[in-house]
Amino acid sequence: MRTSLSPTSSYPLLTPSSWLMSTSGSRIFLLGVVIFLSTSAISVYGHGFLQSPLSRARAVGRAEWEAAGGNGLGLRPFRTYPDTGFLVNDRADVCGDPHQDVGDLNMRSTATAIQATYTAGQTITVSYRMTVNHGGWLSVKICPTTRVNPSQACFDGYTLTNANTGFARWWIQTGAYGTQTTYTTNWRLPVGVSCDSGCVLQITYRTANSCVDPCNASECGTEYAAGRVPVSGVTGPGVIMQRCGTYGNPSTPPRTEVFRDCADIRIVASGGSNSGTTTRSSPPPPPTQQSSSGGGTQTPTAFCSGKANGFYGDKSTNCAKYFWCYGSGAAYMSCAAGTTMDSRGTKNYCDYPKNNVC
Numbered sequence: 001m002r003t004s005l006s007p008t009s010s011y012p013l014l015t016p017s018s019w020l021m022s023t024s025g026s027r028i029f030l031l032g033v034v035i036f037l038s039t040s041a042i043s044v045y046g047h048g049f050l051q052s053p054l055s056r057a058r059a060v061g062r063a064e065w066e067a068a069g070g071n072g073l074g075l076r077p078f079r080t081y082p083d084t085g086f087l088v089n090d091r092a093d094v095c096g097d098p099h100q101d102v103g104d105l106n107m108r109s110t111a112t113a114i115q116a117t118y119t120a121g122q123t124i125t126v127s128y129r130m131t132v133n134h135g136g137w138l139s140v141k142i143c144p145t146t147r148v149n150p151s152q153a154c155f156d157g158y159t160l161t162n163a164n165t166g167f168a169r170w171w172i173q174t175g176a177y178g179t180q181t182t183y184t185t186n187w188r189l190p191v192g193v194s195c196d197s198g199c200v201l202q203i204t205y206r207t208a209n210s211c212v213d214p215c216n217a218s219e220c221g222t223e224y225a226a227g228r229v230p231v232s233g234v235t236g237p238g239v240i241m242q243r244c245g246t247y248g249n250p251s252t253p254p255r256t257e258v259f260r261d262c263a264d265i266r267i268v269a270s271g272g273s274n275s276g277t278t279t280r281s282s283p284p285p286p287p288t289q290q291s292s293s294g295g296g297t298q299t300p301t302a303f304c305s306g307k308a309n310g311f312y313g314d315k316s317t318n319c320a321k322y323f324w325c326y327g328s329g330a331a332y333m334s335c336a337a338g339t340t341m342d343s344r345g346t347k348n349y350c351d352y353p354k355n356n357v358c
């Protein structure tokens with residue numbers, strides 16, 4: 001019931017622009033659409049995407065609302081997008097599917113440029129831009145053996161542990177439905193696992209939109225443990241939700257939405273024998289740096305001095321590279337090929353040059 005009446009899913013009869021409207025408040029209109037369509041015809045656009053390292057879909061130029069699709073409600077019919085009138089059985093693909101569709105761009109087989117380089121055993125920072133916040137949790141895995149059609153089994157063999165909580169699932173405790181939030185999370189890479197020629201990082205966003213996964217308060221906090229969602233606006237105050245059935249078994253209700261996204265990364269072998277320990281006392285790492293060199297004309301620290309936190313396109317590179325100024329430091333980053341960062345510090349994602357001021 002929750003799923004069928006949720007105003008948070010979007011529908012193939014809506015254009016992208018009207019979808020954007022729906023997320024900013026025109027729920028009455030959307031509710032009408034919900035009633036008009038049967039629940040089995042739901043198709044869902046992406047609810048979030050990897051911002052750092054940049055997702056495959058974004059790296060190849062897909063729009064935010066297209067990135068990181070992959071509804072995991074299970075094996076039941078979904079309407080195709082673009083809407084052909086056909087229903088397909090669909091579920092979250094390994095790397096998401098920007099169009100929730102069997103015939104569209106398959107991000108599992110679409111490798112892009114390397115978006116970040118890490119060291120084995122390092123604690124890495126993963127930023128996920130939540131465009132539709134239903135609460136729930138994030139998990140991060142890597143497939144170190146291939147960048148072409150990585151299998152879920154490969155990812156499942158390398159589940160990262162959150163560096164701050166020590167758990168494999170990172171529960172969303174803040175934010176609000178209807179508000180976009182970038183969640184910056186820290187994860188430990190496995191010791192002794194490297195991929196000099198590149199590998200794939202996968203993030204899974206499992207929502208608490210229709211049900212709450214069972215969890216212990218030490219992992220997920222007292223609200224989720226009690227079946228409530230602490231993210232504002234997902235449910236009414238104090239509402240206790242159903243517990244989710246077993247994910248992966250479509251015959252076990254209730255189910256909830258699952259979105260996946262992938263990014264191409266590289267992990268180099270650790271040089272020192274003492275690095276890559278898995279103790280929880282490891283300090284948070286610096287943000288992902290795609291280049292160990294400094295900025296084009298000045299160091300990131302010098303550039304960020306006195307500036308507000310944010311991302312600033314480096315004009316000396318026509319904004320193909322950018323400075324990331326954050327609370328405790330600064331970094332120099334690269335956008336994916338063909339995209340740039342606005343130079344004014346007003347955006348937090350790489351975009352087409354025509355949409356930016358540089």
Ligand SMILES: [Cu+2]
Nearest residue numbers: 008009209257
């Ligand atoms: Cu949704």
